[in-house]
Amino acid sequence: MIALLSLLLVVTFSMLVVRIGAVALEMTGLSRDMAKFQAQSAFSGTGFTTSESEYVVSHPVRRKIIRILIFVGSAGIVSAMATLLLTFIGSTKEEATSSLAWLFVGLLIIYLFARSKLVDRGLRWLISRALEKFTNLKVYDYEQLLGLSKGYSIGEFKVRKGSWMDGEKLKKLKFDEEGVLVLGIYRKVGDEEKYFGTPGGETELMEGDIIICYGPEETIREISCRLKGKEGNRQHREAVKKEKIRRKAEEKEMEEAQG
Numbered sequence: 001m002i003a004l005l006s007l008l009l010v011v012t013f014s015m016l017v018v019r020i021g022a023v024a025l026e027m028t029g030l031s032r033d034m035a036k037f038q039a040q041s042a043f044s045g046t047g048f049t050t051s052e053s054e055y056v057v058s059h060p061v062r063r064k065i066i067r068i069l070i071f072v073g074s075a076g077i078v079s080a081m082a083t084l085l086l087t088f089i090g091s092t093k094e095e096a097t098s099s100l101a102w103l104f105v106g107l108l109i110i111y112l113f114a115r116s117k118l119v120d121r122g123l124r125w126l127i128s129r130a131l132e133k134f135t136n137l138k139v140y141d142y143e144q145l146l147g148l149s150k151g152y153s154i155g156e157f158k159v160r161k162g163s164w165m166d167g168e169k170l171k172k173l174k175f176d177e178e179g180v181l182v183l184g185i186y187r188k189v190g191d192e193e194k195y196f197g198t199p200g201g202e203t204e205l206m207e208g209d210i211i212i213c214y215g216p217e218e219t220i221r222e223i224s225c226r227l228k229g230k231e232g233n234r235q236h237r238e239a240v241k242k243e244k245i246r247r248k249a250e251e252k253e254m255e256e257a258q259g
Helices: 002-027 032-044 051-057 060-088 093-115 117-134 217-224 230-257
Strands: 152-158 181-189 192-197 210-216
Touching: 002 032, 002 060, 002 093, 002 117, 032 060, 093 117, 152 217, 210 217, 217 230
Parallel strands: none
Antiparallel strands: 152 210, 181 192, 181 210
């Protein structure tokens, strides 16, 4: 029973470490989903080979957090395997069955505890306050800063061959008239994929470019699949009209708020 309790404690400790790592990564500017995935990947030692990983480890603070997670994770997994073996070695069939049942119950309780939204909010609050106090990390709530829950979104789409964007300059595409800002472009240069931030109007889009943009979620979705030619021009004009109406509505709300 002692070995079983030790195993459950190791699992609980591991989940807490991953949660702390995820919050720490989020505080460096990563999105919540990416921070969780990278923290879990680093701790478990699996899956940490995606292109996102290069983006994470290129940041000195994130690299330090990942290194700590990998170190603690290697010890945690070994400890969990050792205590799991101790739980069943030398046990009778009845004792092993009982231990297996209690292990299942314990893991289920831990899982439900970890999945609780109330617990998640509480842990995130405690962890973020502790990290703010004892480290120089700073919380960036990009969901609130960018209004991602207010109809705005950050999206990406690929420039395909023969599409309405292929070979066109940004100033001609007039994304800004639709309320969309181009934040950056990922472009394959030789064997490397490079990022070009805040591109100017003279930037010409090429097949294979990945466009990162910010604006109304519906508009970004429509732009990504817009057709070339007359139909595309018609969709652009409609989008511009919608954007003008949206801006007027926002201006009216701001005037009303100012009294």
